[in-house]
Amino acid sequence: MSAKDPGSEPSLGMDPFEDTLRRLREAFGSGLTRLAEFRVAQLEGLSRFLRENRQLLLDTLAQDLHKSAFEADMAEFILCQNEVDLALRSLHTWMKDEPVATNLLTKLDSAFIRKEPFGLVLIIAPWNYPLNLTLVPLVGAIAAGNCVILKPSEVSKGTEKVLAEVLPQYLDQSCFAVVLGGPEETKQLLEHRFDHILFTGSPCVGKIVMAAAAKHLTPVTLELGGKNPCYVDDDCDPQTVANRVAWFRYFNAGQTCVAPDYVLCSPETRERLLPALQNAIARFYGDDPQRSPNLGRIISQKHFERLQGLLGCGRVAIGGQSDESERYIAPTVLVDVQETEPVMQEEIFGPILPLVSVRSLDEAIDFINRREKPLALYAFSNSTQVVQRVLAQTSSGGFCGNDGFMHMTLASLPFGGVGNSGMGRYHGKFSFDTFSNHRACLLSPSGLEILNEIRYPPYSNWSQQLIRWALDSQSCTLL
Amino acid sequence: MSKISDVVKRARAAYNTGLTRPLQFRIQQLEALRRMIQERRSDITEALAADLHKNEWTAYYEEVIYVLEEIEYTIKKLPEWAKDEPVEKTPETQQDESYIHSEPLGVVLIIGTWNYPFNLTIQPMVGAIAAGNAVVLKPSELSENMANLLATILPQYLDKDLYPVINGGVPETTEVLKERFDHIFYTGSTGVGKIVMMAAAKHLTPVTLELGGKSPCYVDKDCNLDVACRRIAWGKFMNSGQTCVAPDYILCDASIQHQIVEKLKKSLKEFYGEDAKKSRDYGRIINARHFQRVMGLIEGQKVAHGGTGDMASRYIAPTILTDVDPQSQVMQEEIFGPVMPIVCVRSLEEAIQFINQREKPLALYVFSNNNNVIKKMISETSSGGVTANDVIVHITVHSLPFGGVGNSGMGAYHGKKSFETFSHSRSCLVRSLLNDDAHKARYPPSPAKVRGGEWPPHSLTSAQGVLR
Numbered sequence: 040m041s042a043k044d045p046g047s048e049p050s051l052g053m054d055p056f057e058d059t060l061r062r063l064r065e066a067f068g069s070g071l072t073r074l075a076e077f078r079v080a081q082l083e084g085l086s087r088f089l090r091e092n093r094q095l096l097l098d099t100l101a102q103d104l105h106k107s108a109f110e111a112d113m114a115e116f117i118l119c120q121n122e123v124d125l126a127l128r129s130l131h132t133w134m135k136d137e138p139v140a141t142n143l144l145t146k147l148d149s150a151f152i153r154k155e156p157f158g159l160v161l162i163i164a165p166w167n168y169p170l171n172l173t174l175v176p177l178v179g180a181i182a183a184g185n186c187v188i189l190k191p192s193e194v195s196k197g198t199e200k201v202l203a204e205v206l207p208q209y210l211d212q213s214c215f216a217v218v219l220g221g222p223e224e225t226k227q228l229l230e231h232r233f234d235h236i237l238f239t240g241s242p243c244v245g246k247i248v249m250a251a252a253a254k255h256l257t258p259v260t261l262e263l264g265g266k267n268p269c270y271v272d273d274d275c276d277p278q279t280v281a282n283r284v285a286w287f288r289y290f291n292a293g294q295t296c297v298a299p300d301y302v303l304c305s306p307e308t309r310e311r312l313l314p315a316l317q318n319a320i321a322r323f324y325g326d327d328p329q330r331s332p333n334l335g336r337i338i339s340q341k342h343f344e345r346l347q348g349l350l351g352c353g354r355v356a357i358g359g360q361s362d363e364s365e366r367y368i369a370p371t372v373l374v375d376v377q378e379t380e381p382v383m384q385e386e387i388f389g390p391i392l393p394l395v396s397v398r399s400l401d402e403a404i405d406f407i408n409r410r411e412k413p414l415a416l417y418a419f420s421n422s423t424q425v426v427q428r429v430l431a432q433t434s435s436g437g438f439c440g441n442d443g444f445m446h447m448t449l450a451s452l453p454f455g456g457v458g459n460s461g462m463g464r465y466h467g468k469f470s471f472d473t474f475s476n477h478r479a480c481l482l483s484p485s486g487l488e489i490l491n492e493i494r495y496p497p498y499s500n501w502s503q504q505l506i507r508w509a510l511d512s513q514s515c516t517l518l
Numbered sequence: 519m520s521k522i523s524d525v526v527k528r529a530r531a532a533y534n535t536g537l538t539r540p541l542q543f544r545i546q547q548l549e550a551l552r553r554m555i556q557e558r559r560s561d562i563t564e565a566l567a568a569d570l571h572k573n574e575w576t577a578y579y580e581e582v583i584y585v586l587e588e589i590e591y592t593i594k595k596l597p598e599w600a601k602d603e604p605v606e607k608t609p610e611t612q613q614d615e616s617y618i619h620s621e622p623l624g625v626v627l628i629i630g631t632w633n634y635p636f637n638l639t640i641q642p643m644v645g646a647i648a649a650g651n652a653v654v655l656k657p658s659e660l661s662e663n664m665a666n667l668l669a670t671i672l673p674q675y676l677d678k679d680l681y682p683v684i685n686g687g688v689p690e691t692t693e694v695l696k697e698r699f700d701h702i703f704y705t706g707s708t709g710v711g712k713i714v715m716m717a718a719a720k721h722l723t724p725v726t727l728e729l730g731g732k733s734p735c736y737v738d739k740d741c742n743l744d745v746a747c748r749r750i751a752w753g754k755f756m757n758s759g760q761t762c763v764a765p766d767y768i769l770c771d772a773s774i775q776h777q778i779v780e781k782l783k784k785s786l787k788e789f790y791g792e793d794a795k796k797s798r799d800y801g802r803i804i805n806a807r808h809f810q811r812v813m814g815l816i817e818g819q820k821v822a823h824g825g826t827g828d829m830a831s832r833y834i835a836p837t838i839l840t841d842v843d844p845q846s847q848v849m850q851e852e853i854f855g856p857v858m859p860i861v862c863v864r865s866l867e868e869a870i871q872f873i874n875q876r877e878k879p880l881a882l883y884v885f886s887n888n889n890n891v892i893k894k895m896i897s898e899t900s901s902g903g904v905t906a907n908d909v910i911v912h913i914t915v916h917s918l919p920f921g922g923v924g925n926s927g928m929g930a931y932h933g934k935k936s937f938e939t940f941s942h943s944r945s946c947l948v949r950s951l952l953n954d955d956a957h958k959a960r961y962p963p964s965p966a967k968v969r970g971g972e973w974p975p976h977s978l979t980s981a982q983g984v985l986r
Contacts (some may be wrong), residue, residue: 050547068874070898073897107962109962113960137980139707139915139918140917140918141915143918150721150912150915150917150918151685152918152919153896153904157923157924165934230522234924242722245722246719246722247720248908249715249718249722250716250719250720251717252715253712253715253716253718253719254712254716256708256711256712256727256924256925256927256928258928258929261722263722275951276951278954279951279952279954280951282954282957282961283954283957286960286961286962322961323961323962323963324962325963329737331962331963332963333593333962333963373642374735388561401605419951420951420953423948426948428617430946432942433671434621434942435944436945437944437945437946437947438619438944438945438946438947439946439947439948440946440947440948440949440951441948441950441951442947442949445610445611445947445949446616446945446946446947447603448608448610448611449606449607449608449611449616449945449947451605451607451617452575452605452607452618452620452945452946452947453943454945455947457623457942457944458624458700458722459722461722462722462724463724464943476769476900477921477930478896478900478901478902478903478904478921478923479902479903479912479913479915479918479919479921479930480896480903480904480905480906480912480918481903481904481906481908481911481912481918482892482905482907483905483906483907483911483914484907488745488748491749493746493791494579494752495752495785495788496790496797496799496800497789497790497798497799498573498575498576498579498798498799506611515780517805
């Protein structure tokens, strides 16, 4: 890193990120973020950011996604605040060395796991919960003592602006920076070396992120997606199920990575669900959902058109209306869909719910297992056995029996995918652990060398006998 | 080449039958593995002798015993590890069941390496089996005898379809990496680690990479040099230096360099006699290419001890280099041979700076009587693991995860950590369908007074109390 002559011209094609990255690395090298006090101050800054800019953020979320204050509170503010509060309460505990048990010969030693920051962390956030999915990972990365580069989504423009212009004022900017840009800039950013990358987005881009990370052997946490199946058993109260499924499906106009993507049920149950879903939709959004302040809008023209296309799959049983001027799609239920149709091939990420008929629980499980492992999986039944069977015979990031993504509200449950839906996890303490290097430490005393005698060559018959004795009588390692 | 894809397909089909789900099955396979090790001990020793000049003692006590211990420990703990782990509930979920459920990932690929060809291939396999996966093994072709042996004996004891062995060189490894796995576990070099992760990225396959680097060994002026040098010599020259967690180089004050050399020499003589070549207990370099590479690192250096080698037997004498220039080749790559460079530094701070200017190593060692020195060294550096006042032994503790950071790797294993590495921790919440009224508050339309955003909204009764 050569010193720059203040009067010199920047070189052609200079990388816009290099200076920022170098600055943050130097700050990390100074040891500033190691201190608990520093991390606490940053977390308190985040807390103030949320409180002091509440109205501004509500407005931007409304602008970006037509998010109601109610939804914004539930799925953005409160979750972020809880994470900050939990980190502030628990930081000192989380930072402590974790002592571990040792075998007999090492009893005299002190063995522990030391949690250390990785260094420079990159968080690439999506547009659907632009506050939550940016700040919750940020809490973990900061708590763990890293310097952080945040790359918010350029698609949720309002929030991007607030994160770029307002958030840095609440944090120490020597250790934190927001970078902006679209796919091209992100690709360029990914050429640089980071010490951990957390990416939330599609599996397709997840592969690109992991391949870029591979060049630098950077560990990654990938929060991806898929089609989250929702099995509805015959043994259930259809209205209760419909309330729960509808609410979690149409929340944020369906733009939720853990939303129930499609329903699997028998034809009989389908007939019971349809009127119940109709009721639920009317109850939540009124007779004209387009006028409801509680229903979101589609983020962009591109996604709107994609979803409009999906409305042509199968047959519309409920809803099906759309309005391009508002990027509005009505809460919709589709039936008679074919597996080969687009609505069953891609993650819907919109307010459209296909009901797929299966003749039995076995068929439902087969259907699920023929596909990529989803981020979430739901099973509704009065019978515990049915719920347990679905759980036991499938795999997914997370699972909820008899509700939608409630499991996300427990900080004690890790949030992450498996297979195509992702790798790694975070939330609560899992965030702290994800953004830390777990360093295995053993402090051996200098004395008592006599115990080590038997491990040194030359290895004679005598030492072999002695070792056999030592091992037989305590089954512990020699060394 | 289609044979490889058939083998993987068969493993997946076998996995999909659900055969590996019951703990009993997994334990039976682990017991069979244990029987294999006990019954075929002499075959295993012979292969290690042929590949690396190990003898009965070094084969057993430096490799095999750890695998046996891992199997014992795993069989004992598996029922506990496999249990659902209940987690703390929120006020809203008090009536529900919330827990983390461990599941197998599916088909795991384990790529072994040649320096501890039995241990580094089979020990990870123990965890993968325990977690309920099918396991495809690809032993290193450099330790040819072990590769052939494993291909012969594993199918005689374990389920042939679930745990196949694929042998071959670079072409076969490349081929196998094209297949889709649910986890890839690789032990080896940083360079190949990148290739493995790149291949894994195509399928979004999570990886555990046990790589390497230059593990520094700082020797403080205030320490018991006799003991320190003995331990360092033991860890460095075992397996002729071909150990990923061997102390790679020494950092010390110039005033103690000479003493360190003398004491290392003394220990070497105790261990291997006047002529290490004649010692039964001293290893050989794995092949000609590595022999030449390591001999090349000695060129131009100040040799305080050793420095000679014999190409025909791939023997390199235990070698100590002094006043080594940090820019020289021997300080640019992981030595992986019986050559110990000593680099002089003037203080602990300089040593720390020296270490931090380089890639994060797999292991770090510090010898001192002064706890403050140890504390400072640990706090101001980073590495996969640390042993203070000894070398290597941190990796023998079951409850300490074994893995690297940065260029030395990602992920970890050993003991329970292996089980976790090869499992998916699935977050589960199970609620009841009764009483939907309790959830009324969460459904829209939202009450008028919340719209417009007072903070916190009064209709929400607790911090977590949103989704009632």
